[in-house]
Amino acid sequence: MRYTPRYLMTDPEEVRRLIRGNPWATFVSPASTGLVASHYPVLLEEDAEQITILSHFGRPDDELHELGRHEILVIIQGPHDYISSSWYSPGDVVPTWNHLTAHLYGTPELLGEEENYAMLGRLTDHFEARRDGGRSLSEDPAGTRRLARGTVGLRMRVDRFDARAKLSQNKTDRVRDNIAAHVAVHNPALAGEMDRVLPASDGAPS
Template identity: 75%
Template sequence: MRHTPRFLMTDPDDVRRLVRENPWATFVSPASTGLVASHYPVMVEDGDDITIVSHFGRPDETLHELGQHEILVIVQGPHDYVSPSWYAPGDLVPTWNHVTAHLYGTPELLSNDENYAVLTRLTDHFEHGRPGGRSLDEDEEGTRRIARGTVGLRLRVTRFDARAKLSQNKQPDVAQHVIAQLEPTNPALADEMRRVHGS
C-alpha cells in the first residue's frame, strides 16, 4: 500500500476488529505459474497473535500452492468516494476514504477433521441469529462428505500493513461534514470516521 504514515493502523486489535466485521477476504499467492487470487470467508481465532482460519474449494489450494510460500490476504472494510464539494470552496481534489488491511503469512493446511471443525464454526457463526439457521451437525455424515471438496487453512499473520484513511488530513469541521454526508448512504464508513475523529 502507498506509504501514508498519517493513516497507519498499527494496533493488532484494530486489525482483528476489521477482519471480524468484514470477513470476506481476497487471497493472493505468488504461485510458480504467476499471481493467483481467490476469495473466501475468514474468521479470527482467539489468541495473542492475529490468526485467521478459512477454507479453499479444491483445486484452488493447488493453484495457490498453499503452504509452500507466503501469501497476501486483503481485507477491505467500509470505503467510499469523498467529493470535494463536501470541502471548503477552492478545494477541488476528491479522494477515497477506506479501511484496508494486508495480512501476510505462510498458511498451514489443516487435517480433514480440523477443516470440518473450522467449516462448522464458520457456518455456525454466519447462521447464528438467522431465522431457521442451519448447522452442519444436522447431517454430519453428508456434510463431511461435501467438506472433502475443501481444504482448510490456518494463517498466523507474521506482518500486516493496514490503513484507515478517514479524512485525518482535514480540519475537524470538514471531517464532521464528510461524516454527515456519508451517514445516509454509508453509515459503516461514517462510524469508522467517528472512531478516529472522536465524535
Template identity: 75%
Template sequence: MRHTPRYLMTDPDEVKRLIRANAWATFVSPATTGLVASHYPAILDEDAEGIVIVSHFGRPDEVAHELGRHEILVIVQGPHDYVSPSWYAPGEVIPTWNHVTAHLYGTPEFLSDDENYEMLAKLTDHFERHRPGGRSLADDEAGTRRVAKGTVGLRIRVDRFDARAKLSQNKAPDVAANVIAHLDERNPGLADEMRRVHPGGPTA
C-alpha cells in the first residue's frame, strides 16, 4: 500500500480489532503457476500470542495455493467508502476514498483433522451465537465431521503486517466532522472508525 505516515496503523491491537470485526479475508499466494487468490472467513486465535489467524480452504484450493511452501498475503478490509469533495469547502474538487485495511504476511501451518473441526466449530459459533435459533456443528457432529473432510484447516502466525486507516486525518476538524455526518447516513461503520481518530466530532 502507498506509504503515507499519517495513515499508518502500527498497533497490533488495532489490527486485531479490525480482524475481529471483519472476518471475510482475501488470501493471495505466489504459486509457481502465478498469483492465486481465494476468499475465506478468518478469525483470531485468541489464545495465541501476537496476531495469529485460523481459517480453512475448500479442497483442492490448498493445492492451487501451494500452502505451506511459501509466505502468503492475507488482506482484511474494514469499512470503506467514497468521500465526495462536495462535503468539503466550496471550490475543492478532488475526491478520495476512506478505508481501513490490513495486509498480513505469514506462512500457513496445516491443522490436524481434529484441530480443523474444532476451528470450524468455533467459526460457526462466531457467527451463530447471537442469532435467534443459532445452529452449532455439534447439533449433527457425525454429519458435520464428514463435511469437514472436504476442507483443510490452517493457522497463520502473522510475521509482519502493513495496515492503513485513511480517515481524513489530513482535513481540518470541521471538514472531518462534515464527512462523518454524511457517512452516518450511508456508512455508519466508517463514520464510527473516523470518530476514533477525530474525537469530538459529531455523534450519531
C-alpha cells in the first residue's frame, strides 16, 4: 500500500480490533503456478502474544496455494467508501476513498485432523453465538467430522503487517465533520471509525 505516514496503523491492538470486526479475509499465495487468491473467514487467537489467526481451506485450495510451503498475504478489509469532493471546501475538487485495511504476512502452519475439527468448532461457535437458536457442530459429530475431512485447518502467526486507516486526516476538522455526517447516512460503520479516530470538533482548523 502507498506509504503515507498520517494513515499508518502501527498498533497491533488496532489491527486485532480490525480482524475481529472484519473476519472475511482474502488469502493470496505466490504459488509456483502464479498468484492464487481465495476467501475464507478468520478467527483471532486471543491468547496469543503475537497476532495469530485461525482459518481453514476447502480442498483442493490448500494444494493450489501450496499451503504451508511459503509466506502468504492475508488481506483484512474494514469499512470503506467513496468520499465525494462535494463535501469539501470550495476549490477542493479531488475526491478519494476512505478505508481501513491490513495486510498480514506469515507462513501458515497446517493443523492435524483433530486440531482442525476443534478449530472448526470454535469458528462455528464464534459466529453462531450471534444468532438466535445458534447451532453447534457437536449436534452431529459424525456428520460434521465427515465434512471436516474436506477442509484443511491453518494457524498463521503474523510475522509482519502493513496497515492503513485512511479517514480524511488530511482535512480540517470542519471538513472532516461534514464528511463523517454525510458518510453516516449510508455507511455508519465507516463514519464510526472516523468519529473514533477523529472526534467531532468545534470546527477550528487542524
